[in-house]
Amino acid sequence: MIRVAATLPKDAPMFLRDMTDPLIRLMEADSIDTLWPAAVALVETAGYAALSLVEVSPKDGPLWAKSSMSEMWLYTYATQGFHAIDPLLLGAMSGQREMCLQSGALWPGGPANEKAEAMERALIDTGYGQFDAMAFDKRRHGTRLLVVLASHVAATGPESPPLRASRQLLTSTLAAGLNKVSAKDDDGFL
Numbered sequence: 266m267i268r269v270a271a272t273l274p275k276d277a278p279m280f281l282r283d284m285t286d287p288l289i290r291l292m293e294a295d296s297i298d299t300l301w302p303a304a305v306a307l308v309e310t311a312g313y314a315a316l317s318l319v320e321v322s323p324k325d326g327p328l329w330a331k332s333s334m335s336e337m338w339l340y341t342y343a344t345q346g347f348h349a350i351d352p353l354l355l356g357a358m359s360g361q362r363e364m365c366l367q368s369g370a371l372w373p374g375g376p377a378n379e380k381a382e383a384m385e386r387a388l389i390d391t392g393y394g395q396f397d398a399m400a401f402d403k404r405r406h407g408t409r410l411l412v413v414l415a416s417h418v419a420a421t422g423p424e425s426p427p428l429r430a431s432r433q434l435l436t437s438t439l440a441a442g443l444n445k446v447s448a449k450d451d452d453g454f455l
Contacts, residue, residue: 316333
């Protein structure tokens with residue numbers, strides 16, 4: 266196995282990092298008690314700040330969610346009803362497969378409203394700058410699994426092809442590993 270120095274830059278592609286141990290833990294996990302911590306460790310090893318997983322119905326909205334984002338953000342998100350305007354959820358519900366959003370530009374060119382502005386302020390206050398998400402169709406009941414990777418800092422330029430490929434690989438791996446997790450396993454935060 267090739268080991269890379271631990272001083273990789275934050276924007277180094279995932280495949281340059283030593284992901285072996287977190288990947289093995291994810292693939293060997295046999296319960297929600299071991300699966301979720303393994304997934305979060307994999308995301309953090311890849312250089313992201315947090316992981317969110319949402320099962321969403323195109324007609325009913327979010328059914329279940331689990332996140333490693335800060336408790337302050339999750340509380341604010343739930344109590345303020347941000348799920349009703351969350352561009353990632355709305356995108357997954359409408360069939361979008363891949364989305365990237367940055368704080369300060371969650372609704373580019375769209376009308377500003379009080380709830381959107383409150384969501385923007387809350388994201389900035391809790392230190393999240395960018396969200397990369399992919400939605401995957403689940404066979405069960407026509408729902409979709411939304412996997413969101415949160416970063417503290419927004420990208421300053423276009424994503425390079427190697428970075429995009431490594432992010433897509435990570436997100437797909439997480440979707441495959443976490444596909445079996447649902448409300449019956451864990452009550453999540455919704």
